[in-house]
Amino acid sequence: MSVTASTPETHWPKSRTVRIGLALSLVGLALGLTVLLQSVVSTAGYIFFYAAVLASAWFAGPWSGWVAVILSALAVQYFFIPPIHSFGVSREFLPVFIEFAASSAVVGWFSSWRKQAEAELRYARDELQIRVDERTAELRHTNEQLLGEMAERKRAEEAYYEAQAELARVTRMSAMGALAASISHEVNQPLAAVVTSADACMMWLSSEPPNLEEARAAVECIAQQGTRASDVIRHIRAMFTKRTPERTRVQINELIRDVTALIEAAALRNQVAVETELADGLPDTIGDRVQLQQVIVNLMLNGIEAMSNVTDRPRRLVIRSEMRNPDEVLVGVEDSGVGIAPEDEKRIFDAFFTTKDQGMGMGLSISQSVIEAHGGRLWATRNSDYGSTLQFALPTDRHSTP
Amino acid sequence: MKESDPIVFVVDDDAAVRDAVKRLIASVGLRVEAFGSTHEFLGGKRPDAPACLVLDVRLPDASGLELQRELSVAGIHIPIIFITGHADVPMTVQAMKAGAVEFLTKPFRGQELLDAIQEAIAKDRLAWNERAQMKELRARYDSLTAREKEVLQLVASGLLNKQIGAELGTSELTIKTHRGRVMQKMFAESLADLVRMFERLKPSVVIPKQSGPPSGS
Secondary structure, eight states: OOOOSSSSSOOOSSSSHHHHHHHHHHHHHHHHHHOOOOOOOSOOSSSHHHHHHHHHHHHHHHHHHHHHHHHHHHHHHHTTTTTTTSSEEEOOGGHHHHHHHHHHHHHHHEEEEEEHHHHHHHHHHHHHHHHHHHHHHHHHHHHHHHHHHHHHHHHEEEEEEHHHHHHHHHHHHHHHHHHHHHHHHHHHHHHHHHHHHHHHHHHHHHSSSSSSHHHHHHHHHHHHHHHHHHHHHHHHHHHHHOOOOOEEEEHHHHHHHHHHHTHHHHHHHOOOEEEEETTTTTTOOOOHHHHHHHHHHHHHHHHHHHHTTOOOOOOEEEEEEEEEETTTTEEEEOSSSOOOOEEEGGTTTTOOOOOSSTTTSOOOHHHHHHHHHTTTTEEEEOSSSSSSSEEEEEEEEEGSSS | OOOTSEEEEESSSSHHHHHHHHHHHHHHHHHEEESSHHHHHHHOOOSSSSSSEEEEESSSSHHHHHHHHHHTTOOOOOOEEEESSSHHHHHHHHHTTOOOOOEEEOOOOHHHHHHHHHHHHHHHHHHHHHHHHHHHHHHHTSSHHHHHHHHHHHHHHHHHHHHHHHHHHHHHHHHHHHHHHHHHHTSSSSHHHHHHHHHHHHHSOOOOOOOOOTTOO
């Protein structure tokens, strides 16, 4: 929309004939009116001629103003300045005529100058308006572009986070897969020996006569292999718990704030409003910062996921901390999700129990072991309206053994 | 136990599994020999009897599937029962295609293994009988003299004694004597029996060249 203002437009008629015609008819009108007035009042003056000059200059430009001045001067001189009805001027009336001619010229010039000035002013104003419109449009365009870019960046960021989460999940799953294969082999060997020995023992016992010596050897093998299997399990456990948990002073509110910042993106993506209700002046607890952080992340992500199908009510995740009693700090994560089915209530903390399509069923189980290792408890309650609350209680500083 | 009693070979690197399997097999009265690796198994002496092999897929030196291939290449046809910690589908398919009798995933029930072993031994017994008969036949054929082998071949091709005599440049009577000895040595009950034996032997023996009538007699 590029509108450029034209040159200052005064709206004076283009045709010279029209301009002269206008001056002529105005002066004629002035003459008629003056004559008419003079029949009533003896000295009428030349007010109508001034008006005609003014109007001509105003409506038809300076050129026609000058024509009107000359015509007026001629008319006045012919009709009103003695000797009347002649173009001669008597000596005593010369100053009057000159005064009239000069003043009408000034009136004409002033009128056309005013008109010109006004036109220029209008032009300047229009020009300014156009410029302002142009700049505004440009700004609006840039603004729209920026908004578009921002939305695009946000989408890209979300896609990136999703891809990252997917990658993490896949990595975790394939690592788990490799580990599971290795564990299953290690455990299957002794189990195979146990089952086969048990069957062999039965066979030897039911032979005629029963071969007690072979049966005994088989049972011996069963006992040995049972121990071997449990050794395998013990080694695996030892492998995973090799890292001795840190024992440091932990401010639980600080931890919650850190975690809330961490999962902000996930919450936003799932249109979940996260609210924190943290009690002031909570005493410190003693424990492993990273492990406790993982527990809170896990509980919050579980809550968010529990609300992924909720559409008929706000998706609200509340995390709160409070003093449960002088010895315990309580942390609760409340969601407005689908809640826990009554039949699942007893199993949610079991390893490998999951209600999610792609869950491993390890989250709550691990969280519970972590909290218990800190001398605390983790449990779930059903909310009075929707969803559930997962909460844990941790002993405060003076009851922990650093 | 006799030399020809069926025998089960077990190859598993896990001593406990190996011993348990051995004990189970022994409980049904079968002969059993166990090895910790394919190498040991190939190095050991195998008695001539119907047999089968219980083989772990995952072995330290060469995998069970490799051993299966090696045995097949070496012309040792012994039915194989695979046992494995965890079997994936391609592995199972490969083993079964190569002629495995059964593919058991650990831990398996004893009866499953014993049933598979019985099936494998029954299968191998037929093959073993066939092999034993052929061996016996070969031994009988090898006991014939060169002239007797010639006579046998010509008899089998349907010639009469007289024709054979002409062919070999000797009398009908001599041929008759040779023929009697061939029947005796081959334990043939009739001419038809003898022809049948020769047909079975034919692919595996070198037929002597026709010597023709001895020159100058």
